[in-house]
Amino acid sequence: MRRERAMVPEAEFRSYYGRPVIKAPIWHEPHMPTYLYLGGMSGASSLLAVMARYTGRPRLGRTARIAAAAGSAAGAVLLAAELGRPERFLNMLRVFKVTSPMSVGSWILAAQGGLSAVAATSELTGILPVAGDAAVLATGLTGPLTATYTAVLVADTAVPAWHEAYRELPFLFAGSALASAGAVGLLAAPHAEAAPARLVAVAGAALETAAGVVMERRLGLLGEPYQLGRAGRLMRAARVLTVGGGALAAVSGRGRTLAVLSGLALTAGALCTRFGILEAGRASAADPKYTVIPQRQRLDARAEPSAAPPDEREPANLA
Amino acid sequence: MAERMGFFTDTSVCIGCKACEVACKEWNELPDDGFVFEATSYDNTGALGASTWRHVAFIEQTRAVRVEGREEDVDRWLMSSDVCKHCTHAACVDVCPTGALFHTEFDTVLVQADVCNGCGYCVPACPYGVIQRRQDDGRAWKCTMCYDRQLGGLEPACAKACPTDSIQFGPLDELRQRAADRLAGLHADGHTEARLYGESPDDGVGGTGAFFLLLDEPEVYGLPPDPVVTTRDLPSMWRWAGAAAVSMAGVVAVAFLEGRVSGNRVPTGRSLVGRVLGRGVLGGRGLGGRRRW
Numbered sequence: 001m002r003r004e005r006a007m008v009p010e011a012e013f014r015s016y017y018g019r020p021v022i023k024a025p026i027w028h029e030p031h032m033p034t035y036l037y038l039g040g041m042s043g044a045s046s047l048l049a050v051m052a053r054y055t056g057r058p059r060l061g062r063t064a065r066i067a068a069a070a071g072s073a074a075g076a077v078l079l080a081a082e083l084g085r086p087e088r089f090l091n092m093l094r095v096f097k098v099t100s101p102m103s104v105g106s107w108i109l110a111a112q113g114g115l116s117a118v119a120a121t122s123e124l125t126g127i128l129p130v131a132g133d134a135a136v137l138a139t140g141l142t143g144p145l146t147a148t149y150t151a152v153l154v155a156d157t158a159v160p161a162w163h164e165a166y167r168e169l170p171f172l173f174a175g176s177a178l179a180s181a182g183a184v185g186l187l188a189a190p191h192a193e194a195a196p197a198r199l200v201a202v203a204g205a206a207l208e209t210a211a212g213v214v215m216e217r218r219l220g221l222l223g224e225p226y227q228l229g230r231a232g233r234l235m236r237a238a239r240v241l242t243v244g245g246g247a248l249a250a251v252s253g254r255g256r257t258l259a260v261l262s263g264l265a266l267t268a269g270a271l272c273t274r275f276g277i278l279e280a281g282r283a284s285a286a287d288p289k290y291t292v293i294p295q296r297q298r299l300d301a302r303a304e305p306s307a308a309p310p311d312e313r314e315p316a317n318l319a
Numbered sequence: 320m321a322e323r324m325g326f327f328t329d330t331s332v333c334i335g336c337k338a339c340e341v342a343c344k345e346w347n348e349l350p351d352d353g354f355v356f357e358a359t360s361y362d363n364t365g366a367l368g369a370s371t372w373r374h375v376a377f378i379e380q381t382r383a384v385r386v387e388g389r390e391e392d393v394d395r396w397l398m399s400s401d402v403c404k405h406c407t408h409a410a411c412v413d414v415c416p417t418g419a420l421f422h423t424e425f426d427t428v429l430v431q432a433d434v435c436n437g438c439g440y441c442v443p444a445c446p447y448g449v450i451q452r453r454q455d456d457g458r459a460w461k462c463t464m465c466y467d468r469q470l471g472g473l474e475p476a477c478a479k480a481c482p483t484d485s486i487q488f489g490p491l492d493e494l495r496q497r498a499a500d501r502l503a504g505l506h507a508d509g510h511t512e513a514r515l516y517g518e519s520p521d522d523g524v525g526g527t528g529a530f531f532l533l534l535d536e537p538e539v540y541g542l543p544p545d546p547v548v549t550t551r552d553l554p555s556m557w558r559w560a561g562a563a564a565v566s567m568a569g570v571v572a573v574a575f576l577e578g579r580v581s582g583n584r585v586p587t588g589r590s591l592v593g594r595v596l597g598r599g600v601l602g603g604r605g606l607g608g609r610r611r612w
Contacts, residue, residue, distance in 0.1 A: 013538065014536060014538050014539050015538055015539075015541065016376060016378070016538070016539065016540060016541030017357075017359045017360070019365070019366060019541055020366075020448060021447070021448055021538070021541060021542070021543050022443065022445065022446065022447070022448040022543070023442045023443060023445065023448040023449075023450070023451055024443065025439070025442065025443040026439045026442050026443075026451075026452055027439060043567075044567060044571070047567060047568055047571040047572075048571060050571075051571055051572060051574075051575035051576075052575070055575045055576070057575075082438075082439075083436050083437050083438055083439075083457070084435075084436065084437015084438070084439065084452050084453075084456070084457025084458055084459075085435070085436045085437045085457045085458060086436075088417075088434075088435075088436035088437075089436065091417040091419075091434060091436045092416055092417060092436065092438070094417050094418055094434070095416075095417065095418040097413075097415075097416065097418070099413040099414065099550050099553065100413060100414045100415060100416045100440070101414070101553075101556075102414065102416035102438060102440045103416035103417075105416075106416055140568070144563075144564035144565070144567045144568050145564055147564070147567060148560045148561075148563045148564045148567070149560060151556075151559075151560055151563070152553070152556045152557060152560045155552075155556050156414060156444070156549050156550060156552075156553055156556060157410075157414075157440075157443040157444045157549055158410065158443060158444060158445060158446040158448075158546075158549050159443050163549055163552070166552060166555070166556045166559060167559050169559075170556075170559050170560040170562070170563035170564075171559075171562075171563045171566065173563070174563040174564065174566060174567045177567065178567060178570055178571070196571075196574040196575045196577075197574075199573075199574035199577060200570065200571055200574045203570045203573075203574065204570070207566075207570070281443070285443060288538070288541075291543055292538045292543070292544060295543055295544045295545035295546070296538070296544050296545070298545050299544055299545045
């Protein structure tokens with residue numbers, strides 16, 4: 001029951017037959033990580049739609065409005081499919097609880113989905129342009145909330161690699177969302193109007209990469225789940241695709257092909273990030289060391305002043 | 320509001336009979352959760368879960384003990400019946416988006432099966448890994464502290480079935496007093512390794528409605544040594560997310576206005592981003608001067 005790992009030799013800890021202390025997240029693939037991607041893409045696209053409307057870029061605006069509406073609608077479908085009782089989906093709007101990021105998020109997503117649908121419908125049909133513009137303006141508020149609340153959603157759990165990352169995760173998600181929306185602009189908007197999308201893509205890729213690096217460094221032991229195994233492979237693939245896609249986006253003004261390649265790389269990178277985050281959370285929940293060691297260190301640090309003799313604190317030695 | 324009721328599980332007198340597991344299954348009509356041979360100990364239940372609301376852990380230990388001036392290896396066998404902690408500050412209640420989870424009049428934590436939509440958020444939120452979603456049923460389930468029996472003035476099935484009174488049920492204040500007395504007795508007898516777990520209202524979950532007397536560190540029993548309700552950090556989490564949301568909006572605003580500025584008022588290539596990234600990168604046919612912005 002005592003275990004030693006070569007990676008962290010000092011990390012000796014005790015557990016019940018190596019069993020996990022907490023339950024791993026039961027959210028499915030591809031539902032949950034794809035929703036994280038779609039929600040981010042939708043939210044950031046809304047910001048693009050707002051700015052495109054007020055800086056006179058109708059074609060980019062149209063692309064962004066459609067992306068925002070499609071992203072949140074598809075995301076909501078995935079969330080409903082994720083439920084153990086999908087027919088009770090509307091129970092999500094039964095109460096409003098600030099202590100539950102999922103409750104807050106359900107209301108945010110309902111607003112984002114409704115408003116972006118109005119904005120896109122008005123855009124495509126030409127009906128009620130004033131209502132469409134008002135709706136798009138309102139998504140300037142719900143959009144960034146849709147893209148970032150999901151970071152609070154995962155951080156507000158006992159999953160060690162998520163909870164302890166609550167400072168960086170919102171910026172990681174915001175960067176990923178910006179890169180995703182920029183990528184859609186690069187792929188679908190006319191080249192002539194896509195310049196702001198290029199800048200958004202570059203900035204998003206930079207923010208996502210920087211937040212990821214800072215997070216893994218600061219987490220120490222809890223950064224491990226983001227580096228090992230399947231999660232590590234996904235996060236590394238995300239890093240390469242995002243940095244590469246961002247670099248391509250920076251020079252994508254030179255040609256349509258570069259823009260398409262950049263958009264594809266950034267989209268793939270954002271998806272890898274979201275799948276990697278879920279996998280890292282699962283891995284950190286499955287191994288008791290990530291739960292026990294930080295808590296034990298916390299207790300020991302608190303007990304330090306009194307300095308109980310070690311044999312009294314730990315009377316039993318396991319065979 | 321009735322008095323706060325709780326469990327005091329004194330593991331020092333647990334004999335590992337699993338009567339609590341069986342009584343719980345019987346009374347609550349819980350489905351079986353597979354017949355697994357764990358091959359680690361007498362514990363073939365494994366862990367608490369959607370259909371396991373009491374779980375008896377078996378820990379076989381050898382420890383060095385000083386006998387008449389010399390060290391001798393002594394074997395001991397720890398047994399402990401685990402259960403939902405019914406936290407004062409319950410993460411599952413906090414994060415439940417439907418309001419299905421709530422604190423009852425006995426200050427116990429209960430899932431309303433007719434409201435739960437199986438979102439699964441409570442599952443990773445619990446710092447003890449108690450609550451779980453039942454696969455075929457799709458909803459989250461856990462110990463109710465026999466809410467139905469309590470309404471009828473009866474003690475929960477596990478406590479009723481426990482032959483050694485390892486599981487004691489009653490008003491929490493009374494149980495805490497009883498546990499303090501028991502701990503003092505054990506310490507006086509030289510069992511200095513005895514400790515209470517979850518009895519303190521000052522711990523990370525505000526104290527638990529079901530607390531324990533343990534003979535080793537909590538993690539040896541599969542319990543978290545310093546559990547904290549995840550929502551304690553939630554205000555800070557929302558602030559960080561708010562900052563990220565504002566940053567997002569800022570990035571997009573700059574990206575669009577940048578184009579305008581560089582085209583309309585400021586000479587091309589002298590804009591903020593142009594200067595930061597260099598004309599060669601974003602300029603040329605990208606942000607360059609030939610564009611109408």
